[in-house]
Amino acid sequence: MDVRFLSSIRDIAPEHWNSLLGCDYPFLQHAFLLALEESGSVCAESGWQPCHLILEQGGILEAGLPLYLKNHSWGEYVFDWSWAEAYQRIGQPYYPKLVSAVPFTPASGPRLLTADHADRHQVAQASITAIQAYAIDIQASGLHLLFPSHYDDTLLREQPLQRRTGTQFHWYNQRYQSFDHFLQQLSSRRRKAIKKERARAQSQGFTMTMQPGSELSEQFWDDFYLLYHRTYLKRSGGTGYLNRAFFQQIAETMADQLLMATAIQDGELIAAALFFRDRDNLYGRYWGARQEFDGLHFELCYYLGIEYAIREQLDRFDAGAQGEHKIKRGFEPVETCSYHWLADPRFDQAIDAFLSEEHRLNKLYMADARNHLPYKHLKSCQL
DSSP states (O other): OOEEEEEGGGSOHHHHHHHHHOOOOOOGGGHHHHHHHHTSSTTTTEEEEOEEEEEHHHHHEEEOOOOOEEOOOOOSSSSHHHHHHHHHHTTTOOOOOEHHHHHHHHBBBBEEEEHHHHHHHHHHHHHHHHHHHHHHHHHOEEEEEEOOOOOHHHHHSSSSSSEEEEEEEEOOOOOSSSHHHHHTTHHHHHHHHHHHHHHHHTSSSOEEEEEEEEGGOOOHHHHHHHHHHHHHHHHHSSOOSOOOOHHHHHHHHHHEEEEEEEEETTTTEEEEEEEEOSSSSEEEEEEEEEEOTTTTHHHIIHHHHHHHHHHHSSEEEOOEEEGGGGGGOOOOOEEEEEEEEESSSGGGHHHHHHHHHHHHHHHHHHHHHTTTOOOOSSOOOOO
């Protein structure tokens, strides 16, 4: 196969890239990746230099894979700081490294993008082999492929990579007819607690709705960005990974996959949560608020999302990374995975031991989390 590395997603036509994706998963749509690049949120200066992989056979497009050359580990949500420190202790550079992921977005989904006519097993092998050769050529420390779908996971297990696991909490729609129907499946104690929590949020005089992206004005997006920016400043002292130009561009190019849960008071936007959706799933992503209000975060980020998923008959609601507080609100532990390869074989044994122990502890953690689920009759759900 012929191998190309693209310095920008602009170097491939949207219809060609999206044909490889083959679904409406929002975070690898050409429009989403293009907005990251054209806004400057993703670039060499931000530490995310695009080098997307393309495979062709006789001039025919076979496969693609999102890929970035990175000089730090921020915005990945699979933490490898200790690995970087180990490299530093022996006087070796850990950066740059190659990362296949959606920047700033820990949402599992397709990574090995394959044409319908292509052999997926062959494509997986060719992709990993090409990236490993590229890493050695440019003196990158290795490859890190983050949050692949379960479908890709089965293919990646066959490759010479080390598998790492983690945990997120997702909500699953068990054919609920309404939010009250969902609540009926919970223990009496948790059902009452959620009702009280929602009542507190709703008693503070806000008008709270879930609005489609197509109905949001430019002024609305300006207000949302200020809330997002302010929340990051308060939380970490930073401005956030994404800028106003990014939000403006996706508002123009991806409106049909965007939703905003909003709290408005006296005509002012007080808080908002931005969601994406595809055919089967809802994804909660970005949040901002003028200040903290009792129960408002849970109402906008979780409960309105659950209501929307039930109303639209979506299968799953991924409300973002981490968050044990989601368990008592009906979100179930889900195993996530990532794949890693370091060019220096001296680290193989230590990384293997680390990942084996981490996986064992993750299994225990997930089992304990399941024991705290609020459902009267626990159901086994998978991504």
